[in-house]
Amino acid sequence: xxxxxxxxxxxxxxxxxxxxxxxxxxxxxxxxxxxxxxxxxxxxxxxxxxxxxxxxxxxxxxxxxxxxxxxxxxxxxxxxxxxxxxxxxxxxxxxxxxxxxxxxxxxxxxxxxxxxxxxxxxxxxxxxxxxxxxxxxxxxxxxxxxxxxxxxxxxxxxxxxxxxxxxxxxxxxxxxxxxxxxxxxxxxxxxxx
Amino acid sequence: xxxxxxxxxxxxxxxxxxxxxxxxxxxxxxxxxxxxxxxxxxxxxxxxxxxxxxxxxxxxxxxxxxxxxxxxxxxxxxxxxxxxxxxxxxxxxxxxxxxxxxxxxxxxxxxxxxxxxxxxxxxxxxxxxxxxxxxxxxxxxxxxxxxxxxxxxxxxxxxxxxxxxxxxxxxxxxxxxxxxxxxxxxxxxxxxx
Numbered sequence: 001x002x003x004x005x006x007x008x009x010x011x012x013x014x015x016x017x018x019x020x021x022x023x024x025x026x027x028x029x030x031x032x033x034x035x036x037x038x039x040x041x042x043x044x045x046x047x048x049x050x051x052x053x054x055x056x057x058x059x060x061x062x063x064x065x066x067x068x069x070x071x072x073x074x075x076x077x078x079x080x081x082x083x084x085x086x087x088x089x090x091x092x093x094x095x096x097x098x099x100x101x102x103x104x105x106x107x108x109x110x111x112x113x114x115x116x117x118x119x120x121x122x123x124x125x126x127x128x129x130x131x132x133x134x135x136x137x138x139x140x141x142x143x144x145x146x147x148x149x150x151x152x153x154x155x156x157x158x159x160x161x162x163x164x165x166x167x168x169x170x171x172x173x174x175x176x177x178x179x180x181x182x183x184x185x186x187x188x189x190x191x192x193x
Numbered sequence: 194x195x196x197x198x199x200x201x202x203x204x205x206x207x208x209x210x211x212x213x214x215x216x217x218x219x220x221x222x223x224x225x226x227x228x229x230x231x232x233x234x235x236x237x238x239x240x241x242x243x244x245x246x247x248x249x250x251x252x253x254x255x256x257x258x259x260x261x262x263x264x265x266x267x268x269x270x271x272x273x274x275x276x277x278x279x280x281x282x283x284x285x286x287x288x289x290x291x292x293x294x295x296x297x298x299x300x301x302x303x304x305x306x307x308x309x310x311x312x313x314x315x316x317x318x319x320x321x322x323x324x325x326x327x328x329x330x331x332x333x334x335x336x337x338x339x340x341x342x343x344x345x346x347x348x349x350x351x352x353x354x355x356x357x358x359x360x361x362x363x364x365x366x367x368x369x370x371x372x373x374x375x376x377x378x379x380x381x382x383x384x385x386x
Binding site: 029031032033035036058063065069070074076078079081111114 | 216217221222223224225226228229251252255256258259260262263267268269270271272274303304307
């Protein structure tokens with residue numbers, strides 16, 4: 001999505017340690033008009049997929065998930081909650097997620113009654129790098145027995161393994177911008193659409 | 194807002210310890226069509242207030258904030274991030290927030306460049322009880338020198354002190370449902386509009 005690539009080039013900031021900050025429009029301040037265009041693109045890509053629910057992880061996936069639901073007849077969204085590994089319960093689907101950024105493991109949880117076998121689920125998130133959070137969501141969907149229609153990602157770091165790992169499982173992964181490389185002095189390259 | 198009161202009566206669950214769960218439609222699973230009506234009501238209440246930004250706290254305020262922005266010419270929203278007390282930085286406005294639910298203190302943070310003196314800010318959140326999170330947002334706005342147009346709350350526990358504390362500071366607080374009392378056996382009463 002050219003518009004997104006331009007936005008990242010213009011507003012994104014790169015920090016040492018392979019960190020790309022897009023918090024002026026995506027995940028701290030939110031450019032709500034721009035997010036509508038992101039959501040419309042997911043609407044176009046997954047048009048006709050008979051989605052019954054959108055699933056994401058708090059907090060930074062929520063805006064994308066809510067905006068996109070409007071393109072699928074206002075289906076409900078569910079956001080997995082982050083919690084302690086200890087907070088597992090019988091009523092909850094859980095999966096461990098390792099955060100490379102914070103070098104800690106946490107648990108994501110979804111109450112069982114909010115995902116059913118009949119659901120056709122679109123997974124959405126803002127970033128995909130090592131694929132930890134998304135793999136956690138996939139695990140939760142498998143526990144619930146629902147069908148995963150696909151994964152929609154705003155920014156994929158294409159040189160990290162997450163996207164390929166998910167595609168190798170047969171999942172449809174659509175990333176609106178796929179970073180090919182970035183350098184500490186601010187250069188960023190994208191894979192062609 | 195009668196529609197919201199009915200929704201809470203129908204779907205809300207009360208647990209010992211004064212806990213009201215509305216996670217079937219507001220803050221875990223999200224009834225996106227219903228949230229549009231919530232947002233429209235905030236749009237009506239704060240119509241003509243010349244709002245330039247919406248401010249909330251991750252994670253459960255984000256859906257409300259995004260949905261409501263659409264009624265104010267797609268102004269940007271900013272969500273304060275939760276972090277360690279230690280994570281303060283020169284580039285960040287911070288305020289401590291005490292969580293009565295989890296009996297811990299955490300910090301909420303907003304990057305300085307996302308709130309300016311020129312901003313006219315609407316504060317939104319899903320719940321108001323002791324007012325800790327909202328007071329943190331008020332503190333951040335004061336640090337930034339921006340003007341607080343008002344506070345929009347989905348569910349206020351009217352028998353807890355947060356709402357009155359904020360109103361006593363001269364803030365306009367609009368709660369779409371104000372709980373007057375609730376009992377462990379599931380009875381809930383609201384203040385009249």
